[in-house]
Amino acid sequence: MAILRHLMDPLLRLSEWIDTLSDRVGQGLRWVALLLVVVGVVNVIGRYLGAQLGMQLSSNALLEAQIQAFAVIFLLGSAYLLRHDGHIRVDILQSRFGPRLRAWIELLGAxxxxxxxxxxxxxxGVDYVARAWSRLEVSPNPGGLPLYPIKTMILIGFSLLLLQGVSQAIKAAARLRGKRA
Known part of the structure; x- marks a missing residue:
């Protein structure tokens, strides 16, 4: 336990660094969300205007861009969501627990x-993404987008979530040790 006492301050600094990373990525995702909305609007306008003009102004690429933007927000935003306690919990039970028991649950859960x-x-995921890159995998839909970049987001997203999980565990351990985290 003496080792943990000496390591707690450096671990809390690491946790702070991870939290900052999650916050910056989460803030950057605001631009991806804006892009998602813009692409969606362009796609809808193109579909309806094209129907009026008897032309095809929408495309599979626009539809896939929407899906991929949403995937980026979902995959990269999960660490930000965890950092800000925005994930789903069973609050009916959690709210009745004291701070110490909540810290234990958070530590053990992480x-x-x-x-x-x-x-x-x-x-x-490494093999899955490596295969996509080795083939430079592209959507099978006509005019579809490349898939290997979006599949890479799986590795980045789970890496960020892993780091944030470590940060949450550090903060829970600190609370159990009576330190403010």
Missing amino acids: LMALIPFCMVMLIY
């Missing part, structure tokens, strides 16, 4: 569920 799950996704 160590036994979140971090191992992220590790599995990263381990299996």
Whole structure:
């Protein structure tokens, strides 16, 4: 336990760095959300205006761009969501627990569920993404977008979520040690 006491301050600094990274990525995703809305509007206008003119002004690329922008927000935003406690919990029980029990639940949840799950996704995701890059995989839809860049977001997203899980575990351990985190 003496080792943990000496390591807590550097671990809390690491946690702070991870939290800052998650915040910056989350703030950057605002631009992706704006892009998602703009592409959606262009796609809808193109579809309806094209129908009026008897032309095809929409495309599979626009539809896939919307899907891929949403995927980026979902994959990269999960760490930001975890950082700001925006994920789903069973609040009916959680609200009745004291701070110490909540810290234990958060620590054990991170160590036994979140971090191992992220590790599995990263381990299996590497081959999946590498195959996509080796083929320079493209959507099978006519005029579709490349898939290998968006599949790379799986690795980036789970890496960010893993880091944020480590940060959450550090802060929970600090709270259990009586430190402010």
